[in-house]
Amino acid sequence: MGLIRLFFGALEGLQQGLAYMEDRSLHGGMIKGKNFFLPVVRRFLSPPKLCEVESLFVFLRSLEQHGFARNKIWTIDENPPPLSPNDSHAKSFIDLLLKPSEEDLKCWPHSFEFRLRVSLAADGSLALISRIRNVNGKPFSFSFAYHTYLSVSDISEVRIEGLETLDYLDNLCQKERFTEQGDAITFESEVDRVYLSTPNVVAVLDHERKRTYVIRKDGLPDVVVWNPWEKKSKSMVDFGDDEYKQMLCVDGAVIEKPVTLKPGEEWTGRVELSVVASTLCSEQFDVQRGMVF
Numbered sequence: 001m002g003l004i005r006l007f008f009g010a011l012e013g014l015q016q017g018l019a020y021m022e023d024r025s026l027h028g029g030m031i032k033g034k035n036f037f038l039p040v041v042r043r044f045l046s047p048p049k050l051c052e053v054e055s056l057f058v059f060l061r062s063l064e065q066h067g068f069a070r071n072k073i074w075t076i077d078e079n080p081p082p083l084s085p086n087d088s089h090a091k092s093f094i095d096l097l098l099k100p101s102e103e104d105l106k107c108w109p110h111s112f113e114f115r116l117r118v119s120l121a122a123d124g125s126l127a128l129i130s131r132i133r134n135v136n137g138k139p140f141s142f143s144f145a146y147h148t149y150l151s152v153s154d155i156s157e158v159r160i161e162g163l164e165t166l167d168y169l170d171n172l173c174q175k176e177r178f179t180e181q182g183d184a185i186t187f188e189s190e191v192d193r194v195y196l197s198t199p200n201v202v203a204v205l206d207h208e209r210k211r212t213y214v215i216r217k218d219g220l221p222d223v224v225v226w227n228p229w230e231k232k233s234k235s236m237v238d239f240g241d242d243e244y245k246q247m248l249c250v251d252g253a254v255i256e257k258p259v260t261l262k263p264g265e266e267w268t269g270r271v272e273l274s275v276v277a278s279t280l281c282s283e284q285f286d287v288q289r290g291m292v293f
């Protein structure tokens with residue numbers, strides 16, 4: 001756990017107004033009592049409580065569900081490259097690196113470097129920027145998703161805006177393709193879907209708390225929406241029976257069309273999570289225009 005503590009400890013020292021309150025092994029396939037890895041189930045409190053994020057996982061096809069990246073030990077880059085103009089709002093950041101070990105290469109024989117930059121802005125918004133590079137060797141393909149768990153007051157009071165009328169693959173129906181109706185998405189049973197070709201801004205409105213998560217993304221055309229609901233929650237060993245009521249995963253992802261990198265090429269996928277009062281929401285983003293941050 002030392003690496004993660006150090007990682008968040010560093011951010012905590014730099015970032016005022018945002019406190020990381022506790023480790024959380026609520027869900028996070030990665031924790032699951034095994035050797036941990038990077039991301040990280042964390043509760044972000046800022047008064048008011050912002051969000052609960054289990055970040056990132058990469059799934060590289062033909063491997064364990066959601067791939068191996070989340071189960072590895074990452075290192076901290078002590079001399080990271082500076083912030084780019086795109087990230088100039090960030091106040092503090094840290095870069096984590098994942099490179100394959102000899103053992104990893106036996107399972108997935110591709111030479112890659114994965115750099116995850118986690119940055120925080122003064123207003124508490126959190127950006128996760130992943131860069132995956134084909135260092136050398138043959139082309140390879142992968143799919144990717146951030147596994148962002150949003151803390152909600154009551155799943156029955158939440159709706160997602162920005163995914164209306166889109167096609168999705170339903171993981172509960174053998175990935176069959178359906179088209180979403182015109183209304184915002186609400187929840188009354190288990191949902192496990194991959195929305196395709198989504199806009200770069202999606203909003204999760206929490207009526208009870210009168211606040212909205214604004215998810216801005218780039219390089220991540222798909223969005224996974226997941227809530228296990230009651231029955232599945234009970235069958236998951238690392239998930240409390242009732243925890244489905246206060247969470248919702250809305251994950252920026254690349255799933256339908258995996259990324260292929262030739263030698264020397266690099267891919268970037270970024271997501272920024274921020275919270276605004278619901279009354280401000282419509283002034284903050286425009287789903288139709290699909291802002292890129």
Ligand SMILES: O=P(O)(O)OC[C@H]1O[C@H](O)[C@H](O)[C@@H](O)[C@@H]1O
Nearest residue numbers: 028029065066171192224226249
């Ligand atoms: O328990 P995990 O391996 O973290 O996965 C939890 C869930 O993550 C995603 O959202 C998938 O779409 C689900 O099918 C999966 O059950």
